[in-house]
Amino acid sequence: NAGVTQTPKFQVLKTGQSMTLQCAQDMNHNSMYWYRQDPGMGLRLIYYSASEGTTDKGEVPNGYNVSRLNKREFSLRLESAAPSQTSVYFCASSADRVSNQPQHFGDGTRLSIL
């Protein structure tokens, strides 16, 4: 009963390094999302993918890129990490974009940029 799986769980990077956060879901959902969560702020949408083969920017896309590898997998890439990107990153999935079904979340990746 895995649901949404994120890897890695923790990561420390130096400024300027790059890395990719991985996300996979086993619920046969069409839509997937990347959020960041910072203290005192609500979850903010970085990028989303309505369906396999499509991606779009969310509220805070600068400094990030995404890839929807297939229906199950959606990755988030930081090309040149900055301290402002220190955050907890959550991946989520939902059945689709229009049926108003809840999003289901993974347990997050805690990322520190030094």
Add this chain to the structure above:
Amino acid sequence: EDQVTQSPEALRLQEGESSSLNCSYTVSGLRGLFWYRQDPGKGPEFLFTLYSAGEEKEKERLKATLTKKESFLHITAPKPEDSATYLCAVSRGLYNTDKLIFGTGTRLQVFP
């Protein structure tokens, strides 16, 4: 501007002491309001969806209600295992209902 505000930011309760958490919203065209529970070091876990004013949902000690301006999460006779941060989020618009606006959460601590 669409906005979701949760209060209080933090709430400390004695075991068995019932209370309510508030989620007020100002959005155009509300399509749904979602409640989530988030434990430390974990992702948000879905609890309820409310779609229209007057609707109520219950699960164990939790009951969620919705009006045209706010939602309440009532916790009856809470136990220490109910300690968590509770998040609410709203969806709006006819299409693309998945662009949620999240509140900042209420951190609940229940003491034995």
